Amino acid sequence: MADIVYARDTSRETSQPVLLEAARAIQLAALVTSTSDGSLKVSHLPLLVSELADGTIRLCGHFARANDHWKIIESGDALTVAIFQGPHTYLSPSNYASKQETGKVVPTWAYVIVHAHGVAGTVHDADRLLAHVNALTDRNEAEQPAPWKVSDAPDDYVAKMLRGIVGVELSVSRLEGVWKMNQHRSDADKASTTAGLAASNNDRDRQLGRVMTDTLATLR
Numbered sequence: 001m002a003d004i005v006y007a008r009d010t011s012r013e014t015s016q017p018v019l020l021e022a023a024r025a026i027q028l029a030a031l032v033t034s035t036s037d038g039s040l041k042v043s044h045l046p047l048l049v050s051e052l053a054d055g056t057i058r059l060c061g062h063f064a065r066a067n068d069h070w071k072i073i074e075s076g077d078a079l080t081v082a083i084f085q086g087p088h089t090y091l092s093p094s095n096y097a098s099k100q101e102t103g104k105v106v107p108t109w110a111y112v113i114v115h116a117h118g119v120a121g122t123v124h125d126a127d128r129l130l131a132h133v134n135a136l137t138d139r140n141e142a143e144q145p146a147p148w149k150v151s152d153a154p155d156d157y158v159a160k161m162l163r164g165i166v167g168v169e170l171s172v173s174r175l176e177g178v179w180k181m182n183q184h185r186s187d188a189d190k191a192s193t194t195a196g197l198a199a200s201n202n203d204r205d206r207q208l209g210r211v212m213t214d215t216l217a218t219l220r
Helices: 016-026 069-074 126-141 155-162 187-198 203-217
Strands: 028-034 040-046 048-051 057-064 079-091 108-123 165-180
Touching: 016 028, 016 048, 016 057, 016 079, 016 108, 016 165, 028 057, 028 069, 028 108, 040 057, 040 069, 048 126, 057 108, 057 126, 069 108, 069 165, 079 203, 108 126, 108 203, 126 155, 126 165, 187 203
Parallel strands: none
Antiparallel strands: 028 040, 028 079, 048 057, 057 165, 079 108, 108 165
């Protein structure tokens, strides 16, 4: 099967554990579903990633009931892709060692992305929805000094809130990842770029620089 997302071969990430770890860390995804009229429906939502005993990968999230995205999913076996965008930043030619040698350099963008393709289904069962929001909440409250739990809210209020959402589950049939980290450039350009990112005053640059350093280290 042909690759769906364009990338240099050197930038493709094919390790499933690496892709799943990145998706879990990023959490927020753009969920894109094809519609019967040939258009696209897009929603942005946090997704929990699980790997079942049989190897199936499942992404779980929820829509506001007022969002008709769930109705499009229920209308048929529409193809859906979840797009997770990780660290990214602009790369200036000024950071390339080769700029001083030839001047033949141009800007680019470095980034991490994971695409999870599959067919989605919806969840209306209150118990399953409660289990989902508990898992999602606990995942994100774990870092808080005083973690909040769903059970801290009154039961009738939680029940009301659950009636306002519809769950979504995506059974993943295909994973793609791109770690665009200038893997194709010379060792001198790689070293000067990571050094420039590490020294930047921009938090986004430094975050991407750490990912680039780790990624390029695996190529040695």
